[in-house]
Amino acid sequence: MPTGNPTEFEIRDWCIKYLARTLELPDQSIDPDAKLARLGLDSANSVYLIVELEDWLGLEFTPDLVFEHPTISDLARYLAGRVAGENGIG
């Protein structure tokens, strides 16, 4: 049932598309289980990623977000939990 909140899968998909666009790589070359550094995400681009996620999800994150959740899969799992939690579901 769609609840209006993005799911873990949707967040993962969004991250893949965003990073492919920003880093100018094909979508299929973005491995969600690879370390973000391996994709070439430097600190400036991780800050921009965090800002985009904040805008989309309506939450605030610390600059350490990407350090603490170093792959797209980790990040999506954590963010889905936060989104659900903030809305009193999870």
Added chain:
Amino acid sequence: MRVRTASGDRLEPRNSGPKVETSSFVDVLLRRAVEQPNDPAYIFLPDRDDRPVSLTFAALYERARSVAFGLSKQGQKGDRAILLFPPGLDFIIAFFGCLLAGVIPVPMMIPRRDGSRDASAAILADCSPHFAMTRRELVEGARPDLVERFRSTGMDWFFIDAIDAGSAMPRDALSCPTPDDIAFLQYTSGSTSAPKGVIVSHANLIQNSEMIRIAFGNTRRSTYVSWVPLYHDMGLILNALQSFYVGALCVLLAPVSFMQRPLGWLRAIHDYRAEVAGGPNFAFDLCVRRHRSDQMQDVDLSCWKVAFNGAEPVRADTIARFAATFAPYGFDAKSAQPAYGMAEATLLISTGRRGAGPVTRTLSRTALQCHAAVAPTQGEDLQILVGCGRPLVGERLAIVEPEGRQRLAPGLIGEVWVAGPHIAKGYWHNREATNLVFRARIEGEDAECCWLRTGDLGFIGDNGELYITGRIKDLIIIRGTNHYPQDIEATVQDCHPALRAHCGAAFSVADPNGDEQLVVVQEIERTYRQQLDIGEILASIREAITKEHDLAVRKVVLIRTGTLPQTTSGKIQRSLARQMFLAGSLAILQ
């Protein structure tokens, strides 16, 4: 005796007070503490909801004396101390504490957790510091790895949050530096394997501060708002020390706060009615890109008189976009003020004048690529150059043919050479590089006069305006930070055995937004041709560059063995490789 202060105000010296003369930054500190003890000197705005932290001039002086006392108990004058601080006011306290103790501060970026090839090890080997100054909570909390990393250097850790605030250095024991004494070392030049520490004397610092004051038209009321890191020469000299020099308030934001919320910088300018705020070109682009009108409600930027733009090439379209976006909030396009400088000149070499607005010249792009400044003849063959202002008071600037070393006439492109009292004494313990860079002589002119070779190319236009058109030195500037291509090439070649040593080129190209992006061209070993996992190699290269240089590489091009352009003596021809990349004429493997 009456004494004139930097800002032109008059000051009665107190009977018991220190002698007030401006021969060193220690004098400036003493004067500020006497003259305006209760004025706020610095305010740090932490991210989000934490409350601002502030220091008056008198409180800063007292804190710095406590630091100086601690340093002098454990060390002696002339010792070096690296400053490793997270964003905040501790850097400032430590810096002035060093000056009062006669210890030489060495600002340094905190090495990143997972990078091992940054300049920090080579900087420590070069200047052999006695002290590593930081906060105890940093090395005991977030970054315990720093202690391990620096263990072999034998430095003493000096925790600024653990000193006894009650015991201050007695006044008569405070260092009284002469103008020639070293104020600090600035390591922003040279590759990561061979960093060069610019020796900035007190005279250099005072002279450049005075030149900046005149060019910016600064007074005590010239409040600053800055997010540029204090270990960056622009963050330190053009922001935090300039405001201090004129007795103004400097409001500091953490660099990451700015990157995350650039409009917060503009709001702080509004809140504190700041007159001066600036940064590298990308900062202005970032504000435009992140502009949201709902986040700019009630912001009035009409107080902002000097929006300086430096540390990377200044772009006309950036200035125009920024002015158009923020004019509705009172931003005056005439306050945009391009600036040019480098650590070897203490900092500033040229800039416009307050309120004059930027000057541009439209030239032929193809002629510029051949280092000639010529008016365009065809409609599309245009490049708009933004002038970097005029030379500063007391400075001489020459455009010189870099091989023959003859002075060139106005309008001709050559290397920018500079002379004046702000030119640093040289590089720390590096006579060869010092002679090469700081002791240049113009053919057929006074042999007594030494010039600084900037390594940048430019010309002097009408009215003495300096235009920077390129570089002789191979240097990549991304987001205001200098990167040396040979460092990046070495990182690439070490990350995978299929990549040929000394057969790669790193350079930058501008993307459609005008942002410089890193490109790497690299030869493959012939023996690996048959067994290549290209995806694996590309990922390894991306990862290595991100970890070691904190850069996102935009394009990696793997090419056939022996096809990278080199000189007959085997030097990499990076600009030719760049041209071939742009023309699509590289022998690409993928």
